[in-house]
Amino acid sequence: MSFVLELRRLRLLHALAGYGTVNAAAEALQLTGPAVSQQLATLEREVGIPLVRRQGRRLVLTDAGKVLVAHTNVLLDQLAAAEADILALRTEIVGTVRVGAFSSATTSLVATAWRSIAAEHGERLVLRVTGMEPEESLAALTRGEIDLAIAHSYDLLPFALPPTCERYDLLNDPVVAALPEREAAEYCGRPVDLAVLSNRSWLSVPSDTSCHEMLQRACGVAGFVPHVVAQTGDYSAVLALIAAGAGVTVLPRLGAQHVPPGVTLVALARPINRTVFAVTRHRGDRHPAVSAVLDHLCRAARGLEGHSASSS
Numbered sequence: 001m002s003f004v005l006e007l008r009r010l011r012l013l014h015a016l017a018g019y020g021t022v023n024a025a026a027e028a029l030q031l032t033g034p035a036v037s038q039q040l041a042t043l044e045r046e047v048g049i050p051l052v053r054r055q056g057r058r059l060v061l062t063d064a065g066k067v068l069v070a071h072t073n074v075l076l077d078q079l080a081a082a083e084a085d086i087l088a089l090r091t092e093i094v095g096t097v098r099v100g101a102f103s104s105a106t107t108s109l110v111a112t113a114w115r116s117i118a119a120e121h122g123e124r125l126v127l128r129v130t131g132m133e134p135e136e137s138l139a140a141l142t143r144g145e146i147d148l149a150i151a152h153s154y155d156l157l158p159f160a161l162p163p164t165c166e167r168y169d170l171l172n173d174p175v176v177a178a179l180p181e182r183e184a185a186e187y188c189g190r191p192v193d194l195a196v197l198s199n200r201s202w203l204s205v206p207s208d209t210s211c212h213e214m215l216q217r218a219c220g221v222a223g224f225v226p227h228v229v230a231q232t233g234d235y236s237a238v239l240a241l242i243a244a245g246a247g248v249t250v251l252p253r254l255g256a257q258h259v260p261p262g263v264t265l266v267a268l269a270r271p272i273n274r275t276v277f278a279v280t281r282h283r284g285d286r287h288p289a290v291s292a293v294l295d296h297l298c299r300a301a302r303g304l305e306g307h308s309a310s311s312s
Contacts, residue, residue, distance in 0.1 A: 007079075009043040010072045012036055013051060017061055017069045018143040028145070076144065077164045077282045084286035095289040096126040100137030101150035104235065104254040105276060109150065109170065112300035117293065125289055133209060138162060141279060147290050149279040150297070152252075154214045156221070156272055161279065168278045168285070168294055170301040173252045175214070175272035176265040178242050184264035191269040194222035194250070201247035202226035203238045215250055218272055239263050254304075276301070 015025035016036070026036045044051050051065035061069060101110050110129055117125055132140060134151035141149045142162050152173070153159035161167055177192050198219075204226075205211045212231075219226045229247055232238060235255040242248060243262035252274045256265055278297055285291050 081283040098146040100132035113296040173274040191267040193269040198224035
């Protein structure tokens with residue numbers, strides 16, 4: 001038996017796989033929940049086999065549904081690549097580029113790139129930026145919600161990109177210790193071994209982030225489990241607490257762009273580095289507007305690395 005699959009319905013199944021619920025998929029696709037359910041039921045009739053099953057209040061994919069979504073991923077990537085190849089034949093750089101970026105990249109790389117994009121392209125090239133942790137932005141990129149993700153990975157944490165994505169390294173972001181000024185003076189500019197801070201109180205970002213996991217692993221390598229007394233998603237707040245004498249931390253250098261009085265950043269005796277990179281879907285850089293944004297991000301990254309080198 002043969003049948004014809006409509007891409008529109010395949011997109012619905014793909015969205016359901018990504019969002020987990022009919023309502024969330026409907027909202028993302030700007031449809032109603034009943035419309036999504038109706039189209040999914042039609043797709044199941046066309047295929048002749050169940051594609052989803054109910055698990056509590058959620059719909060989950062059957063084995064057949066998973067197979068069809070895997071093929072849909074390939075189809076959507078090929079369509080995106082075809083669109084990028086056609087757009088690459090145009091000479092005018094114009095359009096809107098949707099970017100997902102973590103906080104410290106937004107306040108440094110994206111802010112700098114935004115300024116230069118506005119100066120060079122005016123209103124012809126528009127950025128739409130959403131704050132996202134790397135895990136969020138990569139998932140959003142895979143679902144087609146954004147055109148470009150800015151993510152990071154630590155050398156202490158293995159990291160694998162989705163197979164249909166392409167990575168563009170932007171800069172190396174060293175991890176440093178943030179200490180009260182008087183305590184940092186004891187090291188006279190020398191790198192600090194985290195083992196000597198094992199008895200201190202520690203400050204951290206939330207436990208569901210890779211930056212928190214990096215702190216845990218860094219301390220583990222030094223032979224201890226940190227006693228965390230405060231957690232906040234804002235590195236500025238972490239640094240303010242250190243200035244108040246609440247404890248110490250380690251953080252990527254980009255996260256400490258504004259160091260308050262009373263806090264000193266010290267290099268680590270055992271270096272830890274974070275790589276900041278941009279990610280597009282396969283051949284996404286062929287899109288003229290996306291390519292232009294990548295170029296401006298690379299320029300911003302070179303400027304930041306040059307500034308870090310001159311101030312170190």
